[in-house]
Amino acid sequence: MYTPKPFEETRADVLAGLMRAYPFATVVANTANGFVANHLPFEQVDGVLHGHVARGNELVQMDGTEVLLVFRGPDGYISPNWYPTKHETGREVPTWNYAVVHVHGRLRVIDDAAWLRVLLERLTDHHEANQPRPWKITDAPEDHIEKSLRAIVGLEVVVDRVEGKFKLSQNHPARNRAGAVAGLRERNADGDVELAALMLEQEPKT
Template sequence: MYLPQSFAETRREVLDALLRAYPLATVLLSGADGIVANLVPFELDGPRRLRGHVARGNELAHADGAEVLLLFHGPQGYVSPNWYPSKHATGREVPTWNYVVVEVRGRLRVIDDAQWLRAFLECLTDRHEAGLPQPWHVGDAPPDHIETSLRAIVGLEIAITGISGKFKLSQNHPAANRAGVVEGLRRRAAPGDAELADLMVRAEESRDGP
């Protein structure tokens, strides 16, 4: 992806945090019929591996050994030039879009193993059910239903060969404009605006240092 240096995020702990907070990835695979895209939730398993699962009919289930590209999207939103103090002083500003995305490149391994799948699904659901008043567990479903469901899917393992982040958070603007964007996002309060504003504030704190 196009990655100006001012928007590059290289800190692995920051990239991993986004993968965990926004685990649904767009997976791009180049196949015989061209490029195909699928949405798959993944679990980060250490620094070099992602785990997921798909239906047996999915193109990814038949692409063992293939190289894949994954895009994990975080908060995003339109930025109005009216939020920039500089616009009111000079008028020389235009709209833009702020967003964060992590790009992962890796090699796909397809896993057709019911024991592996059950252990993975227990881990996956336990994490996403945590905090709910009555968490659902794999064992809550009838055993025959779980067995049937497991036969309908395969596991995916991505060996990570490269990872990079693009955090476009108005870094190319002066501090007053960045503060104006944060204020504008909080005032608009559209879906994702609060999360995007929080990211900008954390980036500002990181820029300022301890």
């Protein structure tokens, strides 16, 4: 991934935080028939990533394959009109701010109903936590759960390398960054508030 120095993010806690907040990843693998991509939620567990797919998914046949997982945080268009320096010199152009994490690793396919059940219980407990009446696996009939478990296969990605690119106007002076944050908040399109918050958290690099 092309990552100019101002946008390079290497702090493990920051990278893990984005992956927790935006767990829906694109999984890319290079096969004899070319590249394939799938889109799946993952959970971080002790330095590895866990997920699951339908038994018919092509990833089930890729045990041991090297994969790239792309986790995308908030992103959005940045207008040069938001930069004070644009109004002084005119020397600004539009851009796009975003945060992404690339995880390189090796895929392990896990065909184990007990393992899958523990994973699904964890996932549902986590993602249902903010519901007024959280759904639990035990809410469904046991035979239905057993049938569902037979239809899926577990995935584990052992992480070899992690790259982070947080392109958040760190190469601009503080007043331009403040202008972009204000512009995002005023526009308030999908993801703008989250992107503005992330920009405020990011320290500029020189």
